[in-house]
Amino acid sequence: xxxxxxxxxxxxxxxxxxxxxxxxxxxxxxxxxxxxxxxxxxxxxxxxxxxxxxxxxxxxxxxxxxxxxxxxxxxxxxxxxxxxxxxxxxxxxxxxxxxxxxxxxxxxxxxxxxxxxxxxxxxxxxxxxxxxxxxxxxxxxxxxxxxxxxxxxxxxxxxxxxxxxxxxxxxxxxxxxxxxxxxxxxxxxxxxxxxxxxxxxxxxxxxxxxxxxxxxxxxxxxxxxxxxxxxxxxxxxxxxxxxxxxxxxxxxxxxxxxxxxxxxxxxxxxxxxxxxxxxxxxxxxxxxxxxxxxxxxxxxxxxxxxxxxxxxxxxxxxxxxxxxxxxxxxxxxxxxxxxxxxxxxxxxxxxxxxxxxxxxxxx
RNA sequence: GGCCCUAUCGUCUAGUGGUUAGGACACCACCCUCUCAAGGUGGCGACACGGGUUCAAGUCCCGUUAGGGCUGCCA
Numbered sequence: 083x084x085x086x087x088x089x090x091x092x093x094x095x096x097x098x099x100x101x102x103x104x105x106x107x108x109x110x111x112x113x114x115x116x117x118x119x120x121x122x123x124x125x126x127x128x129x130x131x132x133x134x135x136x137x138x139x140x141x142x143x144x145x146x147x148x149x150x151x152x153x154x155x156x157x158x159x160x161x162x163x164x165x166x167x168x169x170x171x172x173x174x175x176x177x178x179x180x181x182x183x184x185x186x187x188x189x190x191x192x193x194x195x196x197x198x199x200x201x202x203x204x205x206x207x208x209x210x211x212x213x214x215x216x217x218x219x220x221x222x223x224x225x226x227x228x229x230x231x232x233x234x235x236x237x238x239x240x241x242x243x244x245x246x247x248x249x250x251x252x253x254x255x256x257x258x259x260x261x262x263x264x265x266x267x268x269x270x271x272x273x274x275x276x277x278x279x280x281x282x283x284x285x286x287x288x289x290x291x292x293x294x295x296x297x298x299x300x301x302x303x304x305x306x307x308x309x310x311x312x313x314x315x316x317x318x319x320x321x322x323x324x325x326x327x328x329x330x331x332x333x334x335x336x337x338x339x340x341x342x343x344x345x346x347x348x349x350x351x352x353x354x355x356x357x358x359x360x361x362x363x364x365x366x367x368x369x370x371x372x373x374x375x376x377x378x379x380x381x382x383x384x385x386x387x388x389x390x391x392x393x394x395x396x397x398x399x400x401x402x403x404x405x406x407x408x409x410x411x412x413x414x415x416x417x418x419x420x421x422x423x424x425x426x427x428x429x430x431x432x433x434x435x436x437x438x439x440x441x442x443x444x445x
Numbered sequence: 446g447g448c449c450c451u452a453u454c455g456u457c458u459a460g461u462g463g464u465u466a467g468g469a470c471a472c473c474a475c476c477c478u479c480u481c482a483a484g485g486u487g488g489c490g491a492c493a494c495g496g497g498u499u500c501a502a503g504u505c506c507c508g509u510u511a512g513g514g515c516u517g518c519c520a
Contacts (some may be wrong), residue, residue: 102520111450137519211518212517238518255448265448273518280520304515325450327513332456334512357480358470362457365469373468392458395513402457402470412483 095127095294099160100184100284101136103145106345107152109337109398110299110329113363117326117391118297119158120364123383130177130291131163135185136283143170152346155356157379179291184283191278191286195239195271203244203315204271206230208237214393217266239272241282241312249307254295254324254388261307269308285309289318297388300325300395324388327367327395337398349403353426358407367392376409 099115101107122129131153134143146169153159155167162177164170172181177328181187198204206229207222222229222240229237243266251259273281288296303325313320331341343349349359357378364382365375368391377385411419 100520104520134520138520207518240518259449261448267516270518277518279518284520299514300450301514302513302520305520307449327451330513338512366457371459372460375457375469396458397456397505399456399470408483 092125095122095125096130096292097122097127097295097297098130098132098293099151100132100134102137102143104137104140104143106347107149109344109346112152112156112346112368113329113375114299114326115153115158116156116360116363117134119383120386121295121297121388124386128161131160132182133164133169133184134280135183136277136280148347155346155350156360157356177381178303181280187287188278190290191283192272192276194286195278198241198315199239201315203239204239207240208232208235209381235275238270238274239270240269242268242422243311249304251310251323254322254392255391256325259303266307281305281308282312283311288321289313295322295324295325297324300328317348326391327393330395330397332397334397341398342400349402354407355410358403358410362403362406366396
């Protein structure tokens with residue numbers, strides 16, 4: 083970690099949060115979004131929201147709306163990306179690097195795949211999906227003439243891992259992480275029918291959008307060498323990476339539904355203040371070398387940095403979240419407290435009861 | 446199975462070779478108080494294990510163990 087290039091000044095970084103609209107906004111995703119946002123603010127950069135909607139089966143419009151709502155509630159606003167009110171309408175996008183819906187960028191991704199074939203870095207493959215499972219190796223590279231003429235519906239395009247030196251991931255949080263090429267398998271970059279896969283599309287889009295720093299969950303670390311190889315094959319500039327630790331449940335296993343609320347909306351509906359939630363999320367894995375606990379979004383925008391992000395995973399602690407919430411609630415004026423409480427008093431207080439005396443009583 | 450990441454109080458963490466190992470949440474006790482909170486004071490409580498390197502190791506190296514991730518035509 084000592085070899086981190088921290089001496090290099092970071093100026094005008096471009097970062098993105100690229101969720102897939104396949105469910106509610108998860109706590110972990112929210113923190114990833116937050117860290118990207120804070121990094122952009124801290125260094126005067128640009129925060130982009132791109133929607134990774136290439137999994138046509140699992141995508142839902144509701145998730146997309148959910149995502150936008152969640153981001154708004156947290157106060158994480160994006161400089162570039164899909165329109166809040168019309169996320170599916172690319173003509174409403176904000177920014178010069180659109181469209182910001184990944185599925186709308188398939189032509190660009192496909193062109194890159196064709197180029198990779200021409201360069202000898204990719205090849206047609208007609209193996210059934212299960213055939214190469216576990217080994218990643220197939221003989222298709224030697225059958226290209228034969229495969230050339232079969233319809234695209236019946237073949238995929240694979241990226242070829244050529245022999246060479248180990249791939250080094252320069253990670254701002256973990257230092258240098260090395261992967262041997264023999265341990266990396268050829269992987270599908272375009273599915274039969276022409277739909278690019280994540281590990282490929284993400285590189286083409288990030289490069290096209292001129293991302294300088296990729297800040298994402300640690301679950302992506304092992305896939306990073308594949309992505310770096312794609313950058314290099316296409317002679318694209320490789321961005322800086324920062325893989326932030328995952329959030330675990332109280333028992334140390336990956337945070338999931340059986341641990342209780344895992345989505346931003348659940349916490350919103352339980353009555354947590356967004357300020358408290360953001361503060362808690364930021365402190366989960368980040369500190370500024372002081373004993374301070376309370377940070378507003380504005381404070382964080384000023385102080386956040388990747389250097390002080392922990393490299394080990396953190397367990398979600400509801401008790402501490404509750405404590406933060408209490409802190410922020412006590413800061414509220416009576417007036418604010420009253421207004422914010424209203425939605426939660428529905429089953430106890432009828433609108434008609436909201437006269438001055440009820441109000442006094444409540445306060 | 447292979448590869449990768451991680452390892453300080455129950456939890457979040459500070460610590461970058463020499464500290465009585467610090468803070469926060471939770472917990473316990475006391476104080477304050479009409480009650481409950483809040484607040485204050487104090488307490489309990491940790492360097493996963495085993496080898497090295499060094500005058501000196503929580504800090505550096507190796508191994509073990511444990512947890513997590515990737516190994517998908519999911520992202």
